[in-house]
Amino acid sequence: MNKRQAQKQFTREKIIAAAKQIFIEKGIINTATSQIAEAAGIAHGTLFLHFPNKDSLVVELLDAELSKFSNNIKQLIVETADVNILLSQYLDIIQAEEGFFSSLARELPNYKDELRRKILFRESLIREHFHQVIEKGIEQNIYAQVDIPSALTFLFGTINYYLSLKTSFVQQGSVIEKFKPSIIKTMKDLLLPVQ
Amino acid sequence: MNKRQAQKQFTREKIIAAAKQIFIEKGIINTATSQIAEAAGIAHGTLFLHFPNKDSLVVELLDAELSKFSNNIKQLIVETADVNILLSQYLDIIQAEEGFFSSLARELPNYKDELRRKILFRESLIREHFHQVIEKGIEQNIYAQVDIPSALTFLFGTINYYLSLKTSFVQQGSVIEKFKPSIIKTMKDLLLPVQ
DNA sequence: CCAATTAATGAGTATGCACTCACCGAGCAA
DNA sequence: TTGCTCGGTGAGTGCATACTCATTAATTGG
Structure with missing residues (x-):
C-alpha cells in the first residue's frame, strides 16, 4: 500500500x-x-x-460494530458449555457494545423507511445469536435469572417480554428460572424468521 | 360569543x-x-x-390529553377498592390513550432540551397516579399478574423494570405476584420525586 | 524532473423547514 | 352605509443541513 x-x-x-x-x-x-x-x-x-451519503456512513458503522460483536459471540458460543455462564457473558458482550446500538435503537422509529429497513434487517443477526443461546438453554433445560440490560429493552423488546414468561423455583438457596414449555416454541418462532 | x-x-x-x-x-x-x-x-x-411555535402546539396537545387522562384515573382511584381491579382498569385507561403518549415517548430522546424538559415534567403527573395505585397495592399486599402494555415500556421503563422484581406464588390455582418488600421503598422513592 | 493522478478543500447549491408580514375581506359598531 | 377590526392568507425570509464541484497540492509512474 x-x-x-x-x-x-x-x-x-x-x-x-x-x-x-x-x-x-x-x-x-x-x-x-x-x-x-x-x-x-x-x-x-x-x-x-x-x-456517498450520511445513511451509508451509518450502515457501514453498524456493519463494522455488528461484525466485531458477532465474532465475539460466535467464539463464546463455541467455547462455553454451561448456559448460565454463557448467557451471563453474552449479556456482558452486549453491554460492552451498548452505546452505539442503543443510540440506533432509540432513534430507529424516526428514521426514513429505507434506513430503518436496512437496520432492522441487520438486527436479525443479533436474533440469530440469541436463538443459539436459547437452544443451548433448552438442551440443558435451565436458565439463570439474568436481567437483560435495560438499555436493550427497546432493541430486544420482544425478547425481553418473552423472558418475563418464566416459571421460577428455588434450588440450593438461589432462585432458578426455567421457561414455561409452551413458550419455547413461540419464542423460537419469534426469534428466527423476520427475513 | x-x-x-x-x-x-x-x-x-x-x-x-x-x-x-x-x-x-x-x-x-x-x-x-x-x-x-x-x-x-x-x-x-x-x-x-x-x-407561537410548533413546540407550544405539542405541549398544549399533551396538556389536553393528560388532563382527560388524569381525570379518568382520579375518579377510578376513588371509586375502586380492590387493587386487582384497579390496576387492571388503570392499564385499560392508559392503553386507550396510548397513541399520542407512545408517539411522544418514542421520540422524546431526540427532542431539543427545552421541549424534553417540559414533557418529562408532565410525565411526573403519570408517576404520581401510578404511585397511588402502588400505595393501595402495598396496603392490600397483593398484585395481580398484569402485563404492562408493551407500548408503554419506554415511557415507563423504570417502572417496568421494578415490576419485574416481584416474588410470585400460587394461590387457589392462579399465580399471584407480590412485590419484594425491599423493593417497595426503592420503588416509592423512584416514583415520587423527580421534580 | 515532469505530467498525470487523485485525495482533499471549502465556498457554493438545493432543499426543506419554522416562522413572518403585507395584504385581503368578512363581520362588527356607529 | 361606512369605516374599522381582526382572523385568515400564502408568497416570502432566514436558517440549517445534505451534498457538489472547480480548484489546489501532494504523490506517483515513467
Missing part, C-alpha cells in the same frame, strides 16, 4: 471513529455531517469522498 | 385535532407544520396565529 492509499484509509478510519463517538453522544438524527467532519479533523466535502 | 370568536375557536380545534392524528401516524419530528395546516384545511400561516 503506497502513501496515498494509506493516507486515504487513515482518513476513512478517522471519520468512522469520530462518527461513532458523536452518534453515541448526541444521536444520529441530531448530528450534522459537518460536525462529524469537524470532529474528524477533515473538510466537510471529504466526508462525501468516502461515503 | 360572536361569529368571529366562534370561527376562531373552531379553527383552533381543527388544528389540534389534525395535529393529534398526524403526530400519532407519523411522529412529531417527521411532521412539518405545513402538513398539519394542510390536514386542518387552513393556511400555513394561520397555524402561527393560534400557536
Whole structure:
C-alpha cells in the first residue's frame, strides 16, 4: 500500500471513529455531517469522498460494530458449555457494545423507511445469536435469572417480554428460572424468521 | 360569543385535532407544520396565529390529553377498592390513550432540551397516579399478574423494570405476584420525586 | 524532473423547514 | 352605509443541513 492509499484509509478510519463517538453522544438524527467532519479533523466535502451519503456512513458503522460483536459471540458460543455462564457473558458482550446500538435503537422509529429497513434487517443477526443461546438453554433445560440490560429493552423488546414468561423455583438457596414449555416454541418462532 | 370568536375557536380545534392524528401516524419530528395546516384545511400561516411555535402546539396537545387522562384515573382511584381491579382498569385507561403518549415517548430522546424538559415534567403527573395505585397495592399486599402494555415500556421503563422484581406464588390455582418488600421503598422513592 | 493522478478543500447549491408580514375581506359598531 | 377590526392568507425570509464541484497540492509512474 503506497502513501496515498494509506493516507486515504487513515482518513476513512478517522471519520468512522469520530462518527461513532458523536452518534453515541448526541444521536444520529441530531448530528450534522459537518460536525462529524469537524470532529474528524477533515473538510466537510471529504466526508462525501468516502461515503456517498450520511445513511451509508451509518450502515457501514453498524456493519463494522455488528461484525466485531458477532465474532465475539460466535467464539463464546463455541467455547462455553454451561448456559448460565454463557448467557451471563453474552449479556456482558452486549453491554460492552451498548452505546452505539442503543443510540440506533432509540432513534430507529424516526428514521426514513429505507434506513430503518436496512437496520432492522441487520438486527436479525443479533436474533440469530440469541436463538443459539436459547437452544443451548433448552438442551440443558435451565436458565439463570439474568436481567437483560435495560438499555436493550427497546432493541430486544420482544425478547425481553418473552423472558418475563418464566416459571421460577428455588434450588440450593438461589432462585432458578426455567421457561414455561409452551413458550419455547413461540419464542423460537419469534426469534428466527423476520427475513 | 360572536361569529368571529366562534370561527376562531373552531379553527383552533381543527388544528389540534389534525395535529393529534398526524403526530400519532407519523411522529412529531417527521411532521412539518405545513402538513398539519394542510390536514386542518387552513393556511400555513394561520397555524402561527393560534400557536407561537410548533413546540407550544405539542405541549398544549399533551396538556389536553393528560388532563382527560388524569381525570379518568382520579375518579377510578376513588371509586375502586380492590387493587386487582384497579390496576387492571388503570392499564385499560392508559392503553386507550396510548397513541399520542407512545408517539411522544418514542421520540422524546431526540427532542431539543427545552421541549424534553417540559414533557418529562408532565410525565411526573403519570408517576404520581401510578404511585397511588402502588400505595393501595402495598396496603392490600397483593398484585395481580398484569402485563404492562408493551407500548408503554419506554415511557415507563423504570417502572417496568421494578415490576419485574416481584416474588410470585400460587394461590387457589392462579399465580399471584407480590412485590419484594425491599423493593417497595426503592420503588416509592423512584416514583415520587423527580421534580 | 515532469505530467498525470487523485485525495482533499471549502465556498457554493438545493432543499426543506419554522416562522413572518403585507395584504385581503368578512363581520362588527356607529 | 361606512369605516374599522381582526382572523385568515400564502408568497416570502432566514436558517440549517445534505451534498457538489472547480480548484489546489501532494504523490506517483515513467
